[in-house]
Amino acid sequence: MKRALTDLAVFGGPAAFLRPLLVGMPTVGDxxxxxxxxxxxxxxxxxxxxxxxxxxxxxxxxxxxxxxxxxxxxxxxxxxxxxxxxxxxxxxxxxxxxxxxxxxxxxxxxxxxxxxxxxxxxxxxxxxxxxxxxxxxxxxxxxxxxxxxxxxxxxxxxxxxxxxxxxxxxxxxxxxxxxxxxxxxxxxxxxxxxxxxxxxxxxxxxxxxxxxxxxxxxxxxxxxxxxxxxxxxxxxxxxxxxxxxxxxxxxxxxxxxAFGETRERNRENHALYRSELSGVPGIEVLPFDESERNNHQYVILLTDHAVTGLHRDRLQTLLQAEKVFPQLYFSPPCHLMPAYRTDPPLRLEHTERLSERVLALPTGPSVSFEDIRRVSSIIRLAAERGEQIDAMWAGAVPA
Missing domain, CATH: 3.40.640.10 (Type I PLP-dependent aspartate aminotransferase-like (Major domain))
Structure with missing residues (x-):
């Protein structure tokens, strides 16, 4: 009998003691x-x-x-x-x-x-x-x-x-x-x-x-x-x-x-994600245009399956197993949702390509620098072991 991928100690053991990290944690202020x-x-x-x-x-x-x-x-x-x-x-x-x-x-x-x-x-x-x-x-x-x-x-x-x-x-x-x-x-x-x-x-x-x-x-x-x-x-x-x-x-x-403080913390979080994941093949944290003002709320990770050997959805599942809950912004795109899908389906090449690559990572004042380093280490390891994880996913690892 084969073990489920999320049962494997790929990232060093169970995550039961960890605090869940979600995208869009509320910014309450005072x-x-x-x-x-x-x-x-x-x-x-x-x-x-x-x-x-x-x-x-x-x-x-x-x-x-x-x-x-x-x-x-x-x-x-x-x-x-x-x-x-x-x-x-x-x-x-x-x-x-x-x-x-x-x-x-x-x-x-x-x-x-x-x-x-x-x-x-x-x-x-x-x-x-x-x-x-x-x-x-x-x-x-x-x-x-x-x-x-x-x-x-x-x-x-x-x-x-x-x-x-x-x-x-x-x-x-x-x-x-x-x-x-x-x-x-x-x-x-x-x-x-x-x-x-x-x-x-x-x-x-x-x-x-x-x-x-x-x-x-x-x-x-x-x-x-x-x-x-x-x-x-x-x-x-x-x-x-x-x-x-x-x-x-x-x-x-x-x-x-609290918006000023929130924006500054988001900016620091984004910079740390960029630093921690810099140079990882097949992984990119989208930069912001430094000439513009931004709220830095969205840390957008782009994955390249052809380079890592690991599909974006499998990376998402691995992160979820470690109590990290990224979001797909936006997958499927609206034209492929059942409410709007046509027969034959409309084809929007660039939309569909982006929607298959994006993960939005947790950020905000409640996400610590230690949290970001942990999330980044999981992503780095997953990218480095993409083909091995793909094989596990296919059930190639014996019990």
Whole structure:
């Protein structure tokens, strides 16, 4: 009888005593400050419907992103739905497939058709040349994604949208506190959408926001997130309930207070991963553009099966056996998910190639330098023994 690969002492013994390391550990900040804000909200007896804490958070986000308006929501999926609906988008929405399912879901859920586009093989962001090929009279909007904190090609996409008279939005769920050129992400296109989910650098348990310089759009969003009720208390449109509660805003403000420290720790963690894994054949930790500001939340490892002899999914399983839980960002890509897969399936060469190589590694203030050295040692050993591990996987090791 053959032993399971995860039973083998490949990495020096059992990992039962180790603390699990996950991608997206919550950044709480000063717990006492959060509780003080929450107590204040309870004493104030204004717990939702655009309360003072949510309004304060909107103001701070607008300042950081350099825009005139910010509209906070219960989550980023609702935020993207609202901005598409408020902008009157119809028909097709061009977007990358290398993104979280919420991006196409937001369009599909309100009756729009996602049109998946291939990406730049280096950045993983929308390829403007491929976008141009997909624009038709049915195109209502383009949604770019700032992937892993790296800005989409905003200038090229803005030019395309203007030439063809279509709306342009950005899914900035990965990119709070990042820049494109000398401008903060948040003010590009017609509007941008941020996520403050518990896994993000700034989190509000669940939460999102739309940032824009369009005052009319912002006013429509405020109404639509609250059942379509306008400033005169009239229901003038078919809206939804997408408001941010004061509890979430209290968490968001407290997490935002810690953002500078969190970003610096993420930067240090990323640099250590790069150093520890430098020169390992078939393994690369993606660098950041040093000329840009980044939140450094995403430590993206690219694997090359042809060099290591070890498939990315097997490396993931080995790490999980050692209580390290990386994420596949994003595999399968959206166009190959059952919800969107066509027959025959759409082929997006660069998207599919990247999606088979990416592992996002744990980082954040709760991940220690010792943790990173341990994770890196596992990856190094796995890369060095790729063919041996592949043979084990095939059941070639006798009991």
């Amino acid at each position: 717990r006492a400050r959060f509780l003080a804000r929450l107590e204040w909200a309870l004493d104030n007896e204004w717990l939702t419907n655009g309360g003072p804490l949510a309004t304060e958070l909107e103001g701070r986000i607008a300042d950081i992103t350099g825009v005139r308006y910010c509209v906070a929501t219960c989550n980023a999926t609702a935020a993207l739905q609202l901005v598409l609906r408020a902008s009157g988008v119809t028909g097709q929405v061009i977007m990358p497939s290398l993104t979280f399912a919420a991006t196409p879901h937001s369009a599909s859920w309100i009756g729009l058709e996602p049109v998946f586009c291939d990406v730049d093989p280096v950045t993983g962001c929308l390829d403007p040349a491929r976008v141009a090929e997909l624009i038709t009279p049915a195109t209502g909007a383009i949604v770019g994604v700032h992937l892993w904190g790296r800005a989409a090609p905003v200038t090229e996409l803005e030019k395309l949208a203007a030439e063809h008279g279509v709306k342009l939005f950005f899914d900035a769920a990965h990119a709070f506190g990042c820049t494109s050129g000398d401008r903060p992400i948040g003010g590009f296109g017609n509007a941008e959408v941020f996520s403050f989910h518990a896994t993000k650098t700034v989190m509000s348990f669940e939460g999102g926001a739309v940032t824009t310089d369009d005052g009319e759009l912002a006013e429509q969003l405020v109404a639509l997130r609250s059942f379509g009720i306008d400033r005169n208390k009239s229901v003038t449109a078919v809206g939804m309930n997408a408001k941010m509660s004061e509890c979430s805003a209290a968490m968001g403000l407290t997490s935002l207070d």
